[in-house]
Amino acid sequence: MQLTIELVAAASLAAVMGTASADDLSAPNAAGIAMGHLHYVVRDVAANKAFWVTLGGRSVLFNGTTEGIVFPDVVVLLRQGESTGGTEGSVVNHVAFRVKSVAAIERAGFAVEYNAQYPGVASIHTPEGERIELFDDELATNLGFTVDNGTIDAVADRHNRKLEAPIVAHHIHLNVPQDQVAAAKEWYATYFGGVRGKRWRYEAVDLPGININISGVDASQAPTRGRMLDHIGFEVTNLEAFCRELEAKGIKLDRPYGKLPSGFGLAFLTDPWGTYIELTEGLRDL
Numbered sequence: 001m002q003l004t005i006e007l008v009a010a011a012s013l014a015a016v017m018g019t020a021s022a023d024d025l026s027a028p029n030a031a032g033i034a035m036g037h038l039h040y041v042v043r044d045v046a047a048n049k050a051f052w053v054t055l056g057g058r059s060v061l062f063n064g065t066t067e068g069i070v071f072p073d074v075v076v077l078l079r080q081g082e083s084t085g086g087t088e089g090s091v092v093n094h095v096a097f098r099v100k101s102v103a104a105i106e107r108a109g110f111a112v113e114y115n116a117q118y119p120g121v122a123s124i125h126t127p128e129g130e131r132i133e134l135f136d137d138e139l140a141t142n143l144g145f146t147v148d149n150g151t152i153d154a155v156a157d158r159h160n161r162k163l164e165a166p167i168v169a170h171h172i173h174l175n176v177p178q179d180q181v182a183a184a185k186e187w188y189a190t191y192f193g194g195v196r197g198k199r200w201r202y203e204a205v206d207l208p209g210i211n212i213n214i215s216g217v218d219a220s221q222a223p224t225r226g227r228m229l230d231h232i233g234f235e236v237t238n239l240e241a242f243c244r245e246l247e248a249k250g251i252k253l254d255r256p257y258g259k260l261p262s263g264f265g266l267a268f269l270t271d272p273w274g275t276y277i278e279l280t281e282g283l284r285d286l
């Protein structure tokens with residue numbers, strides 16, 4: 001109960017002081033893509049908002065209706081509703097953040113579960129049980145990213161340097177069938193201009209603001225749509241033209257490109273393994 005009170009107080013303070021900035025999201029890659037958002041469906045928006053604010057985000061209100069919490073490289077959006085379950089068991093198994101100090105997170109009142117097998121790796125859970133993985137920048141030994149062709153990519157090399165901010169988005173972890181790992185890696189690299197490589201032992205694709213890690217599992221996982229993490233989002237420069245390019249390449253959009261009355265551009269698609277993806281243009285400006 002005390003932690004809940006502290007979280008709500010923190011959220012109230014941040015709501016007064018926090019404003020969105022274009023600098024919160026990474027600059028786009030050559031394909032015009034950068035990480036945009038994580039969209040959660042939760043029963044208690046206020047409690048979940050307080051959780052993310054206390055973790056280090058800044059509270060904002062998007063489009064006048066949707067609660068958002070801004071972190072370096074990603075925005076967490078919250079919508080009230082009932083989900084069919086958490087990320088575990090879906091194609092997006094979990095998301096992870098990199099922090100300067102997990103101990104500081106624990107001192108802030110979070111119940112931290114340390115991974116005894118791997119130094120500097122831990123997990124916390126949202127008020128509704130969603131697991132968020134954390135990597136301690138000083139202690140973790142499995143943060144680095146290597147490019148497949150042996151070169152150094154200036155953006156992806158951020159994973160091999162020390163943090164400047166207290167917390168940043170790190171990775172989205174996909175679980176796909178064993179024989180589909182290479183195909184998933186190629187799909188994200190091809191259609192979103194990602195850098196092919198490895199994060200520790202995982203096949204991975206790096207995009208500005210996020211690393212997509214891919215594990216092989218024995219069976220297909222549930223689609224994300226309808227789960228607590230309903231979809232992930234990429235911010236796209238010149239989204240209308242990008243959607244035309246995707247369709248020309250044979251990608252079927254679940255929701256074709258359109259604009260909200262505010263001028264915010266969006267489209268939806270689903271990857272071949274069930275990850276529901278929103279494409280946006282304007283998240284930087286709200």
